[in-house]
Amino acid sequence: MRRRTLARLVCMLFLGFCLFPLTVYGAGGAIQDAVGDWVPGVSTTGGNSYTDITKVQFVLNKTIMTVTFTLVNDVPSIPPSERLDYWIAIDSDQNPTTGRTDKPSVFNGIGVDYEVAVLYDADHSSWLYIVWNHTLWPTYSSRYSAGSYLISGNRVKFSFPLSEVASPTNFNFVFATSEHGLSPLIDAVDHAPNTGFITFGKT
Numbered sequence: 001m002r003r004r005t006l007a008r009l010v011c012m013l014f015l016g017f018c019l020f021p022l023t024v025y026g027a028g029g030a031i032q033d034a035v036g037d038w039v040p041g042v043s044t045t046g047g048n049s050y051t052d053i054t055k056v057q058f059v060l061n062k063t064i065m066t067v068t069f070t071l072v073n074d075v076p077s078i079p080p081s082e083r084l085d086y087w088i089a090i091d092s093d094q095n096p097t098t099g100r101t102d103k104p105s106v107f108n109g110i111g112v113d114y115e116v117a118v119l120y121d122a123d124h125s126s127w128l129y130i131v132w133n134h135t136l137w138p139t140y141s142s143r144y145s146a147g148s149y150l151i152s153g154n155r156v157k158f159s160f161p162l163s164e165v166a167s168p169t170n171f172n173f174v175f176a177t178s179e180h181g182l183s184p185l186i187d188a189v190d191h192a193p194n195t196g197f198i199t200f201g202k203t
Ligand SMILES: [Ca+2]
Pocket: 033, 034, 035, 036, 037, 038, 052, 053, 054, 190
């Protein structure tokens, strides 16, 4: 009998957990972005359609952040540029005066402590996945991230653990793309949201 009672109790607890999961840290959403709205003053020549954001989806599942960019057209496997970036800029301490502050028109005034990016670098002739730590800015420290990424058609998706960006409990962020090259001349930046930023956290 005792075994049956114990089995029933375990079963009830399991069902209760399934019906009422203890999710205490998770959120998500999406930002729609206009077509052809590269950042004025930064984008001198307009841009290629694969840098033009139409939507960014973002999900925070406990401590794993997943970001999916949707662009106007497919991302080329070998871009005609020196550098092509898809990134999230994170203000991990919610302090606009710390971290990178040199491009307020791109980052909308947040103090960028970390950037997590999927990028193509012509110097390496390959795609890379990197986290920049701007805590020591302007000493530009970089390293490869423990995250993962997928480029498929007009989508760029990547995931990374928050431990890569100092495990913040509350943080602000902005998404951006950029492409630069001299031959042909390319210099384009798009971002989302166009003004302000998104906040995730426990509060
Ligand atoms: Ca856009």
